[in-house]
Amino acid sequence: xxxxxxxxEDERVMLDAVGLDSIEQLFDAVPSxxxxxxxxxxxxxxxxxxxxxxxxxxxxxxxGADRRVCFLGAGSYDHFIPAVVDNMAARGEFYTSYTPYQxxxxxxxxxxxxEYQTLxxxxxGMDVSNASxxxxxxxxxxAVLMALAVGRRSGKVVIAGTVHPEYxxxxxxxxxxxxxEIVTVPAVEGRVDPxxxxxxxxxxxxxxxxxxxxxxxxxEDVRALVKVARDQGAPAIxxxxxxxxxxLQRPGDYGADIVVAEGQSLGNPLAFGGPYLGIIACxxxxxxxxxxxxxxxxxxxxxxxxxxxxxxxxxxxxxxEKATSNICxxxxxxxxxxxxxxxxxxxxxxxxxxxSSARGAHYAAEALGAVEGLSPPFAGPFFKEFVVRCAKDxxxxxxxxxxxxxxxxxxxxxxxPDLADCILIAVTEKxxxxxxxxxxxxxRRALEAL
Amino acid sequence: MYKINQQPxxxxxxxxxxxxxxLPESDAPAKPLDAMIPxxxxxxxxxxxxELSELDVVRHYTNLSTLNMSIDGNFYPLGSCTMxxxxxxxxxxxxxxxxxxxxxxxxxxxxxxxxxxxxDLQEHLAEIAGLEAVSLQPAAGAQGELTALLVAAAYFRDHxxxxxxxxxxxxxxxxxxxxxxxxxxxxxxVTVKSDPRGLVDLEDFKAKLDDETAVFMITxxxxxxxxxxxxxxIARLLHDRGALLYLDGANMNAILGVVRPGDMGADLMHYNPxxxxxxxxxxxxxxxxxxxxxxxxxxxxxxPTVAKREDGxxxxxxxSEKSIGRVRSFFGNTGVLFRAYCYIRSQGPxxxxxxxxxxxxxxxxxxxxxxxxxxVPGGTRCMHEFVASARTLAKDRGIRAMDIGKRLIDYNxxxxxxxxxxxxxxxxxxxPTETESRDTLEAFAEALRAIAAxxxxxxxxxxxxxxxxxxxxxxxxxxxxxxxxx
Numbered sequence: 001x002x003x004x005x006x007x008x009e010d011e012r013v014m015l016d017a018v019g020l021d022s023i024e025q026l027f028d029a030v031p032s033x034x035x036x037x038x039x040x041x042x043x044x045x046x047x048x049x050x051x052x053x054x055x056x057x058x059x060x061x062x063x064g065a066d067r068r069v070c071f072l073g074a075g076s077y078d079h080f081i082p083a084v085v086d087n088m089a090a091r092g093e094f095y096t097s098y099t100p101y102q103x104x105x106x107x108x109x110x111x112x113x114x115e116y117q118t119l120x121x122x123x124x125g126m127d128v129s130n131a132s133x134x135x136x137x138x139x140x141x142x143a144v145l146m147a148l149a150v151g152r153r154s155g156k157v158v159i160a161g162t163v164h165p166e167y168x169x170x171x172x173x174x175x176x177x178x179x180x181e182i183v184t185v186p187a188v189e190g191r192v193d194p195x196x197x198x199x200x201x202x203x204x205x206x207x208x209x210x211x212x213x214x215x216x217x218x219x220e221d222v223r224a225l226v227k228v229a230r231d232q233g234a235p236a237i238x239x240x241x242x243x244x245x246x247x248l249q250r251p252g253d254y255g256a257d258i259v260v261a262e263g264q265s266l267g268n269p270l271a272f273g274g275p276y277l278g279i280i281a282c283x284x285x286x287x288x289x290x291x292x293x294x295x296x297x298x299x300x301x302x303x304x305x306x307x308x309x310x311x312x313x314x315x316x317x318x319x320x321e322k323a324t325s326n327i328c329x330x331x332x333x334x335x336x337x338x339x340x341x342x343x344x345x346x347x348x349x350x351x352x353x354x355x356s357s358a359r360g361a362h363y364a365a366e367a368l369g370a371v372e373g374l375s376p377p378f379a380g381p382f383f384k385e386f387v388v389r390c391a392k393d394x395x396x397x398x399x400x401x402x403x404x405x406x407x408x409x410x411x412x413x414x415x416x417p418d419l420a421d422c423i424l425i426a427v428t429e430k431x432x433x434x435x436x437x438x439x440x441x442x443x444r445r446a447l448e449a450l
Numbered sequence: 451m452y453k454i455n456q457q458p459x460x461x462x463x464x465x466x467x468x469x470x471x472x473l474p475e476s477d478a479p480a481k482p483l484d485a486m487i488p489x490x491x492x493x494x495x496x497x498x499x500x501e502l503s504e505l506d507v508v509r510h511y512t513n514l515s516t517l518n519m520s521i522d523g524n525f526y527p528l529g530s531c532t533m534x535x536x537x538x539x540x541x542x543x544x545x546x547x548x549x550x551x552x553x554x555x556x557x558x559x560x561x562x563x564x565x566x567x568x569x570d571l572q573e574h575l576a577e578i579a580g581l582e583a584v585s586l587q588p589a590a591g592a593q594g595e596l597t598a599l600l601v602a603a604a605y606f607r608d609h610x611x612x613x614x615x616x617x618x619x620x621x622x623x624x625x626x627x628x629x630x631x632x633x634x635x636x637x638x639x640v641t642v643k644s645d646p647r648g649l650v651d652l653e654d655f656k657a658k659l660d661d662e663t664a665v666f667m668i669t670x671x672x673x674x675x676x677x678x679x680x681x682x683x684i685a686r687l688l689h690d691r692g693a694l695l696y697l698d699g700a701n702m703n704a705i706l707g708v709v710r711p712g713d714m715g716a717d718l719m720h721y722n723p724x725x726x727x728x729x730x731x732x733x734x735x736x737x738x739x740x741x742x743x744x745x746x747x748x749x750x751x752x753x754p755t756v757a758k759r760e761d762g763x764x765x766x767x768x769x770s771e772k773s774i775g776r777v778r779s780f781f782g783n784t785g786v787l788f789r790a791y792c793y794i795r796s797q798g799p800x801x802x803x804x805x806x807x808x809x810x811x812x813x814x815x816x817x818x819x820x821x822x823x824x825x826v827p828g829g830t831r832c833m834h835e836f837v838a839s840a841r842t843l844a845k846d847r848g849i850r851a852m853d854i855g856k857r858l859i860d861y862n863x864x865x866x867x868x869x870x871x872x873x874x875x876x877x878x879x880x881x882p883t884e885t886e887s888r889d890t891l892e893a894f895a896e897a898l899r900a901i902a903a904x905x906x907x908x909x910x911x912x913x914x915x916x917x918x919x920x921x922x923x924x925x926x927x928x929x930x931x932x933x934x935x936x
Binding site: 018 | 519543
């Protein structure tokens with residue numbers, strides 16, 4: 001049997017030692033009336049070769065970013081992953097260890113997390129970070145819980161309609177049973193008007209959430225939006241794209257209180273949506289309400305510098321029902337991958353990733369803008385993602401573009417009824433001029449054919 | 451292990467101008483940067499990330515890795531964490547582009563192979579649970595708990611709109627995530643006492659069960675490593691009051707194919723696939739927390755789930771208006787779920803049952819080897835894990851559970867979980883799992899027995915062979931240094 005080491009001889013010796021005749025007797029504590037008296041109805045066991053053949057065969061049916069040129073984004077991006085990331089993270093000492101409860105036997109993981117926390121503060125310009133959260137959507141919810149826990153205000157939560165719609169859904173789910181009400185400030189021309197945001201904020205508004213670049217790729221007037229929130233005393237939570245921080249202004253520079261991000265782009269594969277990496281960072285004054293694990297520096301008995309899980313009195317295993325977050329496990333391996341990615345890319349590499357993505361996206365916007373039947377609905381500046389309006393049924397157009405070998409974009413009607421004729425297109429540094437030209441050509445042919 | 455003693459921080463090895471060429475410049479026509487990104491949006495200075503060569507980075511992480519204990523290198527009997535072998539075959543399959551290169555929003559028609567796998571996993575998890583419907587969305591066990599409680603809250607809101615069920619009952623032996631999740635789901639938590647054996651105190655449970663009770667959360671087998679045979683009685687009492695029974699699946703490894711949560715009366719449960727189904731723990735995640743529920747709770751599950759059409763094709767079902775919504779973006783922790791599926795398919799019905807059999811056999815054998823030195827308050831029998839107590843050693847010789855755990859590291863074993871569950875003093879919670887051999891268990895027992903006779907002074911300073919000695923945790927918390935600064 002797979003992975004069990006005991007031989008029949010071992011089994012006999014062990015049963016003798018515990019004074020039983022059969023393994024079944026070990027389960028005497030389980031009343032027979034509700035024991036399962038038949039085999040589980042699951043598929044029969046496969047050997048390694050059979051498993052490999054079957055699973056690899058199933059996976060070969062998928063047509064992902066390896067088989068069609070990928071212009072999909074909306075929070076998950078096809079950025080390049082350096083070989084060093086895969087190779088180092090595949091070391092068993094990293095991926096088959098667990099939460100570093102025993103610091104003396106886990107300095108590798110602890111130092112890597114301490115470095116991750118530092119890298120995130122360098123990237124965001126914020127004071128402190130943690131060992132990571134699950135992913136970008138629940139990170140928004142955790143940030144709002146944090147703002148509520150700080151407890152200066154208990155009123156509504158104001159969120160921009162330009163925040164990722166799935167992140168907004170997650171926030172709604174998280175707050176469903178504990179209040180408070182969520183007020184969504186609608187997007188106008190793909191952006192949020194600072195005055196509209198200001199009007200939505202009340203004297204006891206608990207938090208304001210915005211995204212930069214926003215869900216449509218647009219560059220909001222983030223300074224004005226953050227200022228509006230802070231002027232009225234509401235904590236400003238900003239969701240950012242970590243790759244953009246190679247080029248765009250940092251949250252610490254424009255006064256954000258709490259920053260969250262989906263960290264998938266930093267060296268983590270698309271993997272059909274997960275596991276991903278929830279990044280969170282904040283100003284010092286929010287530290288005591290920061291959820292999840294945190295690694296701190298200290299010294300050992302000999303005065304040597306070392307690292308340990310710290311400030312654990314914030315966490316569920318100590319505070320139980322009084323905890324302000326229930327998070328236990330972080331995304332250790334994904335945080336490690338993000339650190340290796342940032343270490344090997346360096347400031348220059350990250351800049352190149354950001355700038356090349358932006359350049360490709362702006363070229364793509366022009367190339368697609370020249371296609372009869374496509375037009376840009378939004379006029380504002382954008383980073384690596386943009387929206388096109390489609391004169392014919394966008395889903396039919398995308399299907400045809402797909403047949404030509406492209407994942408041509410994300411249909412927005414799924415979340416935005418008023419943008420049912422629109423498509424969101426993302427360009428990373430992996431996309432070449434020829435691929436962008438090919439995409440424009442595929443759209444042209446699709447629109448002509450329909 | 452321990453090839454080196456200390457590795458400088460990435461930032462200390464940084465040299466201005468040192469870099470690794472990873473990316474080319476874009477071949478799209480150049481445009482002035484200011485024409486694309488207005489200057490007010492551009493950063494004034496680049497982020498102060500370290501500047502390193504590729505070899506610097508490789509050496510750094512290779513050296514760091516040698517400072518860790520891991521399943522690949524060490525016995526890791528961390529109670530309640532189910533640190534079993536992580537099969538290499540699953541890693542190789544998970545590295546295929548048919549998983550890694552799939553975008554969460556690509557058209558359903560382009561991802562039929564993966565949807566088939568995820569659909570089949572839903573079916574397998576439902577059968578193993580003895581429950582009807584599954585959501586693969588939650589990102590971790592704790593998020594699974596929260597999700598299930600939100601499902602329960604939505605169900606009650608729908609079915610008993612005029613009634614307020616405000617309370618969740620939780621045994622005092624439970625993991626901290628249980629009460630924390632209940633609070634986050636808007637419930638008041640009520641603690642139910644354990645009896646002297648560590649099982650639910652049925653009288654206390656009855657006294658606290660009332661018409662405002664929504665859910666009782668039970669871990670069975672519990673954190674003492676004991677199966678609570680009263681569970682069907684508990685379920686009956688709850689159901690008579692219209693309340694629901696939640697099973698925390700942290701300890702499913704002990705009962706796979708032997709008894710199913712649904713058959714003992716549970717209405718909702720979560721799995722920890724990174725424990726039960728061998729997902730690598732990744733130095734602290736990623737996990738996943740799929741949940742299974744009875745049919746009448748299915749409409750409230752988070753969306754999407756994977757559904758099958760009559761023609762045999764698969765699609766993402768985005769759910770009804772009854773759904774609680776989403777607890778995270780996109781589908782779920784697919785990579786973790788995929789490994790769980792590979793593991794289940796490698797086992798088949800007999801293999802799954804043998805996992806439980808040998809996990810329980812290994813734990814009982816180990817218990818028998820150490821109980822004369824380390825009393826086990828739960829009794830002479832256990833399920834997949836047991837909680838030993840260093841109470842007498844602490845009293846007689848001043849040797850505490852933490853000292854024993856630390857000293858085990860010198861013997862090249864990871865420490866057990868210490869000081870949990872809270873109801874046992876000087877607790878050492880030991881879970882060997884089914885993948886360890888009799889030889890390993892005997893060597894570990896020998897180490898535990900040897901330590902009990904060692905010099906207490908020396909033990910208080912253990913470990914002695916690690917790259918760092920015992921750390922000053924108070925200093926770390928009192929003056930937090932949470933990032934490197936120049």
